[in-house]
Amino acid sequence: MKESRKEIKVATIKSNYIFNTLRTVLNLVVPLIVFPYTSRVLGPEGLGSVEFANSIVSYFVLFTALGIPTYGIREIARTRDSLYERSKTFWELTWILGITVIAGYICYFLIVFLVPVFKARILLFLIVCPTIFLSDFSYEWFYVGIEDQKYITQRYVFIKILQIVLVFLCIKKVEHFYRYAAITIGLNGVSTLFNIVRIRRYVSFIHFKELNIVHHIKPSLVIFASIVAVNVYTHLDVTMVGLISGDRAVGLYTAANKVVRIVIQLVTSLGIVMIPRIENCFKKGDMNGYRKGLWLSLRFVFLLGVPSLVGIELLAPEIIRIFAGEQYMEAVVSIRLLSPIVLIVGLAHFMGLQILYTNRKENIYAVAVTIAALVNGIFNYFMIHAYSYNGAVVGTLVAETTGLVIMSIVGRKYLADSHALGFDIFKYIIASAVMAGVLLLVKPFTGNYSVGASLTMNVALGVVVYFICLVLFRDKCIREVFKKK
Template identity: 35%
Template sequence: MNMLLTSSQFVFPLITVPYVSRILSTYGTGAVAFAQSVVSYFSLLALLGISTYGVRVCAVVRDNREKLSCTVQELFMILLLSSSVVYILYLISVFSIPQMSNDKGLFLISSASIWLGSMGVEWFYQAIEQYGYITMRNIAFKLISLVLMFIFVKSQGDYRVYALITVFANGGSNVLNLLRLRKFVDFSFKRKLCIRRHFKPMRSFMVMTIANGMFSQADLVILGFLGTPSMVGLYQLVAKTKNLAYSVVNSVSNVMLPRLSYYKGDPNKKRYSTLLFKNFNFLTLSSLAGIGICVLAAKPIVLILGGENFLGSVVPLKIAAISLIFSAYNTLLAQDLIASGKETYFSIVCCMNLVIAIAYNVFLIPIFGVTGAAMSMTLCELTQTGILFLVSRKVLAELLKRSQLGRIAFSAAISYVIGAVSEHFVAGSGAIIQFLVPTLSLGVSYGLLLLLTGEYFVSGIFASVIRRVMGERG
């Protein structure tokens, strides 16, 4: 279900981004991206790390309705208070900071995300693994927003309308979360609550989530303050493309935290280590494929998604694509630390990386502009990977011992060469052909080579398909 959700997150932008980029151009898309990035900082403060802490703490008590209800009610009350305080601070910022007050309408529209994000209890549905509901709900709201976008976004001046539709697409479905919550949780004013019991364990999650969230948006926010809306417009296309590729690569990993937390308390530790190993192998082979596609087909990707006005995004995209494998490993190692109750270590790593990200961006953006932001993205992910490798070296040693990195690297290298050769033969063709030929050449050769070398994940899928086909025939 999460792979289906991820696929929708990949398909819908393929429809909306080319349309919006051509209508709003670099200025309009840049203005909206900057506003969304600033709002995301305030949303992180409002959530207080509950988006991650809530998943773990609810997953542990999900089989006990009374304990689950009590936990959800306590967390909801904390969120209500924190969101109110943060929203007041946000309004003060809108009317006092020049970069925000110059377009109050846009920033006020975007502010709805603060409430929709914090009150949407998405963490609860992840904790009880309601991925079918999450997927269908998200796809439905994306379809509605797609129709609204084509109807109402018609000119460059409609960027505020686009911002409103984006808020609806990303957070509107959270209203349904609240309405459906009573199916799983019993709210009661008579229940004795103990909100304070969450403060200490939340502390690390709060620091971790806020620092990590700020780190992920640091390049866009700093580029917005040091550069122009058009520069942000070029870079947001790079960031969106990289994030789309990362979502596909990380589609399996995203659903791992509740299951890892559940297995960690199981006396049979083998299930935990096996799940971690499977995820490590999948992330390695899928991220290498994503890097190859983004590097080989960077120009046609930019032309398809943004048009000729966005050709300045080609080189930054190639640089940012390299960060895919580091991002994937960072997510995996972070999940292991969180599931193991070592979130304090990860929160320290996140704080260190936020400081490093600010330094990279402040130094590189004035010199290299949009390319500097892409360079900082890759350098930050690489730095975080290095730090996490040191923190989790025992786990990493076990993963490397069982992994099949040699087979994956060999298959990736050969398929890159095949993709590059095929790219040479279609040079000068249309953007679609320039994208499809090297991508398919790389993908097919990569899959066959992984199968021929006996790579665990691909061989397992192939064997499963064969068994089903033979079973149906039998």
């Protein structure tokens, strides 16, 4: 389609947010359908084995990507108005990925075949190994950079429906954890194929002689360093729990961690949509649009983060029963301890990627997350030995808070009139307190129903009460999301 190569029509924030929210909701609903089934059929040991293998391969995905999934969004957002420039950027980054993926596979197979703990699970590690190629060449960063949220959502819906069907058809007993891993890989392959085929609409071929690969190396390495640190303390907990406490502990920790991470996606959903828009405004010198975008994102983090934290604390037992099952009830304490990172990570995402990143302060961001990763590793080592998977929760909380504090010290100066946010935060706290009070009064009466019905009623009631309070408070964040072009 030649026309689509000439010009990219950027959708409104409202449209992009709706599509991104739909994906986020599906990312919440699908695990609620799939995870309870797989966790019961595979058990903590089977599920833990797959998660352990995934945590290892994720490190290789991280290193071979070289920061491009984040760096690429910024560069494509900058060059999206020019076919030649965006095509040139696309091919330059693709060549870098090709080189790193080849090197990554050499290292991966050496480690898998030579390290005893991995060699003992060789079949599982061979099944998950395509993840490296499929993740690095999915080109998700390109579609985010051009703000093609509609396509991303359409593809995502198809893949998730297929996932549900395949899991229920193919996973029948504990030994099927190999199938579970293979299904995930196969679906990633389908998704990547769709992306590669479609991308021809937006880029044209650029001869290698016209490319300048070298100038991407330094900025992508700075971003890569920060992403390494973030992913280390995102995945290090699972890896260390697996090595120190075993597969069952990984399964229990995963049950709590997955729920909280899904909620984090809701809290950061608008920020993800706003990153390319904010970057584009910054490049063009539209500081008014830039500041409005920042304030909208920050308010949204508090708008969803505060009630989400409260909701997890109140409904933790019901969430674990529905999401994982009775055999995972030991994870209730973990999910309650983890709940504050919903707000902490949301704020860190804002400070790091929307403030420091767009103001070319990648070095500060890298330092903050590197220190946080070191803190996480130290706390995990001592706390997991003492408290198993709950020790990893403490390490994660301390690390995330450390990173946020460092980023905020530098990033707050880029937020003019920050005192104006104080009243908005107060409104969200009051609305969440009212919601909590209503739920505490109603929850005993919903206990007579099934766990699923009880959780659904409590969540629905909490959402209604909270947003009624916001309407009464005349909250402007919701109005801005649906009015801003």
